[in-house]
Amino acid sequence: MHVVFHHPPWLERWLRSKRRLAAARRTVHHVRDGYWVATQPSVEGSIRSRALRWQLRLSRQLAHILLLVGVLGVLIVDRTLPLQLLTNPREASDAIVTQLSSAVPAEQIVRIAPAVRHTPSKTVEPEPIAPALRAPQPVLTAFQTTHMLAENETLAEVAERYQIPLSTLVWTNQLDRGDALRVGQPLRIPRLAGVTHTVVEGETLVGLAERYGVAPEAIATFAPNRLPGGQLVIGREIFIPGGRLPWSNEQEAAFAQRRVEPVGIVLVDETNVRSGPSTDHPRQAQLAAGRQVALRGRYNDWVKIEIGDITGWIRSDLLEVDPAQVAALPEVRDFPPPPPRWVWPARGVLTSGFGPRWGGFHNGIDIANRAWTPIVAASSGRVREAGWCSGYGYCVKIRHPGGIETIYGHLIAQPVVRVGQEVSAGQLIGYMGSTYDRAGGGYSTGVHLHFTILVNGRAVNPLRYLP
DSSP states (O other), rough: OOOOOOOHHHHHHHHHHHHHHHHHHHHHHHHHTTTOOSOOOOHHHHHHHHHHHHHHHHHHHHHHHHHHHHHHHHHHHHHSOOGGGGOOOHHHHHHHHHHHHHSHHHHHHHHHHHHHSSSOOSOOOOOOOOOOOOOOHHHHHHHHEEOOOOTTTHHHHHHHHOOOOOHHHHHHHGGOOOOOOTEEEEEESSSSSEEEOOOOOOOOOOHHHHHTSHHHHHHHHHHGGGGGGGGGTTTTTEEETTTTOOHHHHHHHHHHTOOOOOOEEEOSSEEEEEESSSSSOEEEEEEOOTTTEEEEEETTTTEEEEEEEEEEEEEEGGGEOOOHHHHOOOOOOOOOOOOSOOOOSOOOOEOOOOOEETEEEOOEEEEOTTTEEEEEOOOOOEEEEEEEEETTEEEEEEEETEEEEEEEEEESOOOOOOOOOOEEETOOEBBBOOOGGGGGGGOOSSSSSEEEETTTEEEEEEGGOOO
């Protein structure tokens, strides 16, 4: 008996799809194995089988050719990759990492390196990946920073903070000149121990090395000095690594306790420091503009200052100073009295006075004594003329404040002062003699000093001024 089973439509569709999938799998297997089996052999099926095998063989050859062309293209474009590295994957990966390190930051190389390293066939312990080294940054200056000096801060504390010798801090900021320290003063902090030096004409590398106790190479090869070929440049400041200057234990102790204090800054070059608070007091020193002086006291319009070993007085209008600081200073009165404004220019006998004489007019006084008797300035002023003068022989002419000029004639030899020099009352200017210039109308009857005082160009009696 023949039984016919009827399936639902959905089951029929599923069975047909399974049969088609099985037929496709058999076709793929036959193609892979190189032969073709048809369910119904025919001449047409045989032709199709041979054509399919030819297409597969042609595709394999074309793939091989394309692979070779790709390898040749890589070798032509990247000539920096040696051909022998293709046979050694380990060396090739190391070469690629080396090339990447020159173009990619280190943190990216750490991520890229595992991808290009060769993986051995057997399991081994992974090698540690060392970070790529960065190129050292060039050192452009010998100083690491600038420190602003704070109130109540000592130099010893600054040196300890930056781990540098106290002497190096002093030398590199020229604090050994004696200038006072002020709040907010910038201090250069060097990177290492040493001393700064400004090159002047005539100096050599060997001479500087001997002076500061270092090798010449230490100066020439220090990059911030910028000395190509070891050639010094006049006017350039250089740093002497390891250089030293004389330094004692007393200096170490004194500078260690230095701190900020009330300070005035000199405004004008050649500012006079006097022994007392007046222009009548003699000058002790002259300071250049920019020097910092410590304020110690005040009197009227004058300020008592200290700088290094010098203690004296400067007019307050010649200093950049805080008026509140000046007002807070103690008033000082222990200064010497000013010297007399006028002194006799020489010792001796008054042999001729001021006025009519021998049918003419004598515009000064004559003081007689032995040859080489000292002659001094009758008052403080500036030398206008010194040497051979018309009519007077060897003479000195000095200008004083208020349009006053004094003349000293008949000196025995060339004066000991020079033109432009400032002199104070009682300072030696020459020696008594008897020289005169006949061509200029001069005459001398013996060893003496002719002394004249001019006020606005007109002669006056010197006895009106001399004490």
